[in-house]
Amino acid sequence: MIKRGLNTGVLALAKLCGWIIRKARVGKVLIVEVCGNNSKPYVLALKEDRDRELYAVAEPLDIGSAICFEGELASEQRSKRGIEYVATRIEVYAKPIEHLPVDIAGKVPALLETRIKYRWLLARNPVEKAIFKIRTGVLKAAREYLEKNGFVEVQTPKIVAAGAEGGATLFKVQYFEREAYLSQSPQLYKQMLISSFERVYEITPYFRAEKFNTTRHLNESWGIDIEQGFINGVEDVMQTAENLVSYIVDFVRINYKDELEILGVNLPKLTPPFRRLKFTEAVDILRSEGIEVSEVEDLSDAAEKKLGEIMAEKKHDLYFIVGFPWTSTAFYYMREEDKVYTRKFDFDYKGLEIASGGQREHRYDKLVEALREKGLNPADFEFYLEAFKYGMPPHGGFGLGVERLIMKMLNLENIREAIMFVRDRTRITP
Ligand code: 4AD
Numbered sequence: 001m002i003k004r005g006l007n008t009g010v011l012a013l014a015k016l017c018g019w020i021i022r023k024a025r026v027g028k029v030l031i032v033e034v035c036g037n038n039s040k041p042y043v044l045a046l047k048e049d050r051d052r053e054l055y056a057v058a059e060p061l062d063i064g065s066a067i068c069f070e071g072e073l074a075s076e077q078r079s080k081r082g083i084e085y086v087a088t089r090i091e092v093y094a095k096p097i098e099h100l101p102v103d104i105a106g107k108v109p110a111l112l113e114t115r116i117k118y119r120w121l122l123a124r125n126p127v128e129k130a131i132f133k134i135r136t137g138v139l140k141a142a143r144e145y146l147e148k149n150g151f152v153e154v155q156t157p158k159i160v161a162a163g164a165e166g167g168a169t170l171f172k173v174q175y176f177e178r179e180a181y182l183s184q185s186p187q188l189y190k191q192m193l194i195s196s197f198e199r200v201y202e203i204t205p206y207f208r209a210e211k212f213n214t215t216r217h218l219n220e221s222w223g224i225d226i227e228q229g230f231i232n233g234v235e236d237v238m239q240t241a242e243n244l245v246s247y248i249v250d251f252v253r254i255n256y257k258d259e260l261e262i263l264g265v266n267l268p269k270l271t272p273p274f275r276r277l278k279f280t281e282a283v284d285i286l287r288s289e290g291i292e293v294s295e296v297e298d299l300s301d302a303a304e305k306k307l308g309e310i311m312a313e314k315k316h317d318l319y320f321i322v323g324f325p326w327t328s329t330a331f332y333y334m335r336e337e338d339k340v341y342t343r344k345f346d347f348d349y350k351g352l353e354i355a356s357g358g359q360r361e362h363r364y365d366k367l368v369e370a371l372r373e374k375g376l377n378p379a380d381f382e383f384y385l386e387a388f389k390y391g392m393p394p395h396g397g398f399g400l401g402v403e404r405l406i407m408k409m410l411n412l413e414n415i416r417e418a419i420m421f422v423r424d425r426t427r428i429t430p
């Protein structure tokens, strides 16, 4: 962070800003911890007799004060809690007008309720900050990987006329004279774009009216969505998924060492390819463990978790389940010749689905037939269907849940820990 003077190569003074999270007196020394964007706090040690002026400025400041200081990295780093600086100037920008409602310097509060309510303030704490710094890294890595691999970033509408992921989880909005919905997924639009781009991606919110309070669902979550054309089969798409996730994990391992240490997370390097389980195989494995599973429905949360445990015993933290039955999927997945199974996959990480994807039906007639079979009206999807008339190549893609990925990478217990402002069944503020 120390900036070098223009053309001189000499270390100039750094100006660093943040909030006082802790003050302690050790004999005649005042220790001030300041947290800014850096995950580790800055530490100033001011001696009453030596640094008289600075001491007089800092001594009366309350926890929570917003300050900037100029200084140099201390030649001797003695603090275990942060990075020590020798300050030459302190400027006060704002003082709190009330006591802080949460303890920033201590342990993160045990109550998730408190953490969710005050995350914006608690993010002054290194632990909370580390999670969100890593979140930035995850998205940065995703963009980096996808750009390197020829994907073009796109943005698709979030107010839509038709949903792709089932009517039960659509949020309605009044759009002038007509009813519209908040987008559950960019599914229809990203597929339409495969009529003019070879590969696209979008980093996007998903809005879903999930009525249940679980540790793995949000009503507003984020996804890394990709769609890739000119594929030879679903295998191409699974390779993109496993390489993308491995790239993200590697990026975080290399660039976020401090944050991982603060969180006490050991993030092992991933080595794709990951195991591909046929859906029928997953059913057999679960049944052999005495778990009841249907052959025609999606796996329940409990079955998914159990499968995670069984796979973990075999040293598979990540794996695909591929070939879901048509009765369990959305209309747009390509069906096998038998019409029973599809080319849909789930990508699971430690017993949690982090992504769903697959090869799509790109043949116009078959797509119209699929809509009808799912009880949907092709007329409602006309804008989408039209894109399949003018040379739509075989394609596939997936949606990767950002919070679910972070949750599993960092061993968080609740998905709400991985997003700054939570939208769930009971929360619409802050
Ligand atoms: O599995 P989903 O519903 O699949 C789709 O949206 C497809 N359009 C993807 C595709 O390209 N075929 O959602 C994708 C992922 C899930 O695996 C999950 O990680 C995350 O998005 N996700 C949620 N995360 C938290 N809360 C919710 N309510 C989520 N809904 C989906």
Ligand code: MG
Binding pocket: 346, 353, 355, 356
């Ligand atoms: Mg899914």
